Amino acid sequence: MSRILSAVAWPYANGPRHIGHVAGFGVPSDVFSRYQRMVGNDVLMVSGSDEHGTPILIAADEAGVTPQQLADTNHRLIVEDFLALGLSYDLYTRTTTRNHHRVVQEMFTGVWENGYFVEQTTTGAISPSTGRTLPDRYIEGTCPICEYDGARGDQCDNCGNQLDPADLIDPRSKINGETPQFVETQHFFLDLPALAEALGEWLDEREASGTWRPNVIRFSQNILKEIRPRAITRDIDWGIAVPLDGWRENPAKRLYVWFDAVIGYLSASIEWARRSGDPEAWRAWWNPAPDGQGEARSYYFMGKDNITFHAQIWPAELLAYDGLGSRGGTTHDLGRLCLPTEVVSSEFLTMEGRKFSSSKRVVIYVRDMLERYQPDAFRYFVAAAGPENNDADFTWAEFVQRTNSELVAGWGNLVNRTATLIAKNFGEVPAAGELAAADSAVLDLVVTAFDTVGDHIARNRMRLAIQEAMRTVGEVNRYVSDSEPWKIKDDPERLATVLHVMAQCVADLNVVLSPFLPFSANAVDRVLGGAGDVQPMPRLEEVEDLDGGAAYPVITGDYSTTRAWRRHPVVPGTPVEKPSPVFRKLDSAVVEEELSRLEG
Numbered sequence: 001m002s003r004i005l006s007a008v009a010w011p012y013a014n015g016p017r018h019i020g021h022v023a024g025f026g027v028p029s030d031v032f033s034r035y036q037r038m039v040g041n042d043v044l045m046v047s048g049s050d051e052h053g054t055p056i057l058i059a060a061d062e063a064g065v066t067p068q069q070l071a072d073t074n075h076r077l078i079v080e081d082f083l084a085l086g087l088s089y090d091l092y093t094r095t096t097t098r099n100h101h102r103v104v105q106e107m108f109t110g111v112w113e114n115g116y117f118v119e120q121t122t123t124g125a126i127s128p129s130t131g132r133t134l135p136d137r138y139i140e141g142t143c144p145i146c147e148y149d150g151a152r153g154d155q156c157d158n159c160g161n162q163l164d165p166a167d168l169i170d171p172r173s174k175i176n177g178e179t180p181q182f183v184e185t186q187h188f189f190l191d192l193p194a195l196a197e198a199l200g201e202w203l204d205e206r207e208a209s210g211t212w213r214p215n216v217i218r219f220s221q222n223i224l225k226e227i228r229p230r231a232i233t234r235d236i237d238w239g240i241a242v243p244l245d246g247w248r249e250n251p252a253k254r255l256y257v258w259f260d261a262v263i264g265y266l267s268a269s270i271e272w273a274r275r276s277g278d279p280e281a282w283r284a285w286w287n288p289a290p291d292g293q294g295e296a297r298s299y300y301f302m303g304k305d306n307i308t309f310h311a312q313i314w315p316a317e318l319l320a321y322d323g324l325g326s327r328g329g330t331t332h333d334l335g336r337l338c339l340p341t342e343v344v345s346s347e348f349l350t351m352e353g354r355k356f357s358s359s360k361r362v363v364i365y366v367r368d369m370l371e372r373y374q375p376d377a378f379r380y381f382v383a384a385a386g387p388e389n390n391d392a393d394f395t396w397a398e399f400v401q402r403t404n405s406e407l408v409a410g411w412g413n414l415v416n417r418t419a420t421l422i423a424k425n426f427g428e429v430p431a432a433g434e435l436a437a438a439d440s441a442v443l444d445l446v447v448t449a450f451d452t453v454g455d456h457i458a459r460n461r462m463r464l465a466i467q468e469a470m471r472t473v474g475e476v477n478r479y480v481s482d483s484e485p486w487k488i489k490d491d492p493e494r495l496a497t498v499l500h501v502m503a504q505c506v507a508d509l510n511v512v513l514s515p516f517l518p519f520s521a522n523a524v525d526r527v528l529g530g531a532g533d534v535q536p537m538p539r540l541e542e543v544e545d546l547d548g549g550a551a552y553p554v555i556t557g558d559y560s561t562t563r564a565w566r567r568h569p570v571v572p573g574t575p576v577e578k579p580s581p582v583f584r585k586l587d588s589a590v591v592e593e594e595l596s597r598l599e600g
């Protein structure tokens with residue numbers, strides 16, 4: 001048994017999440033975690049809502065609520081959506097908990113004491129009429145590079161360049177149009193160049209392991225070449241206070257949202273441990289094993305726009321906290337913290353050939369998807385056609401086609417005719433008589449799927465894994481067609497044998513497909529007379545803040561009864577009734593309906 005940390009990207013809580021947000025990290029990390037539990041590993045799967053930063057402030061202003069109220073609303077929506085999608089977090093929490101604030105401040109203090117922050121004077125903007133700081137995104141003007149008139153203070157959306165508000169030509173406040181006043185302001189920068197050598201060594205070692213996706217390791221090594229100090233504080237009044245005298249009391253200085261969000265993996269693990277009754281339990285996934293043996297492996301799941309944060313910023317924070325850069329230093333209270341074993345980054349999902357855009361209504365929200373379609377139909381699409389190694393396109397036509405021809409006509413049909421024939425002829429799983437060559441062959445073939453499919457999932461090759469599983473489904477369907485059990489009239493022993501073999505193949509493939517299709521795995525199990533407990537499901541829990549803050553909903557669950565990843569012999573005599581279909585066939589009119597919703 002080994003320990004596995006599944007560290008899943010933290011969705012930003014400025015609005016509801018669309019399917020593009022969850023295709024890259026949500027479903028793949030859940031498939032991986034469910035599989036790892038099935039093979040007996042001790043998995044800790046954590047994430048939460050990322051709730052600080054300027055976009056939340058802007059969205060709250062637009063909605064006429066406080067940033068905390070906006071985060072509360074969106075956090076709850078995201079929790080409900082992820083639950084409906086069956087994402088099996090041990091803890092899905094949020095960054096506005098007091099626990100998270102405390103852990104972030106501990107990390108800041110450790111890095112500061114080791115000398116990896118440099119203080120620099122930069123230019124900041126204030127509103128002359130209110131005297132308040134104007135965050136970069138509240139300033140717009142003309143881009144000094146491309147002369148686009150609507151450039152934001154932090155970035156030009158036309159040419160894509162990162163900007164400094166002081167660079168803008170004719171800068172103005174987006175709030176009231178006045179010209180901001182630029183003043184000198186102090187900020188802390190993370191001294192990334194002092195950590196570059198240690199980061200490079202870690203990346204070289206990771207490259208040698210050969211397990212990272214080639215584009216991810218290449219990107220990570222490239223960004224190391226242009227490494228420079230990065231501001232980790234901000235002139236903003238929404239976020240985590242800087243835990244230093246003279247800063248702590250200043251309401252306009254906060255830690256930059258990216259500095260705090262990546263610490264969420266650690267703080268969520270600590271929160272999980274505190275809630276489990278063993279406050280130190282998180283250490284088994286984070287600190288090196290004392291004897292160097294059995295160290296936990298950590299897998300970070302995200303979209304490609306977040307590689308920098310997971311392959312550079314977060315490991316740099318960990319190295320700096322432990323004093324492992326060129327400035328030296330010591331370890332602190334949290335002890336030596338392990339760097340990521342693997343950064344599992346996916347590419348982008350587009351929709352009907354276009355970028356997702358809520359404002360242009362090129363979008364389908366997770367909630368709408370799950371209200372209208374089965375969660376496993378969506379999970380299947382993501383696993384089979386998602387943006388694993390290349391950008392991928394979601395089209396309604398392909399969604400309907402894959403659901404109907406692969407899930408319904410392939411796997412669903414095999415389940416359905418197996419149970420129908422057993423119910424009609426025996427009413428219970430029959431015992432097998434003597435096996436013919438074809439029976440043994442198909443049983444042997446199906447049992448190899450545990451190895452081949454499992455190997456692909458362990459390497460995060462979800463598309464290959466599900467292809468292989470569905471290829472095996474096709475082989476079993478062929479066995480059924482060749483054996484023609486519906487034509488066996490006068491040989492009850494032969495009929496019993498074929499139906500027994502079919503039941504065993506369905507039971508095996510149901511285990512193999514269950515990390516991808518957890519809801520239907522339980523339904524298929526019930527069809528074959530089981531208790532429907534192949535894959536335990538997450539639950540929503542309303543919890544008190546551990547340190548006296550406001551209560552909030554989390555996702556958690558007990559996954560200890562997950563079925564093991566191997567053949568479980570079917571038991572003759574188990575009652576089987578006439579089934580109703582597990583998968584819903586979609587009408588072809590769905591495509592037109594959904595496309596008209598997009599344009600409406």
Ligand SMILES: [Zn+2]
Nearest residue numbers: 143146156159
């Ligand atoms: Zn520009």
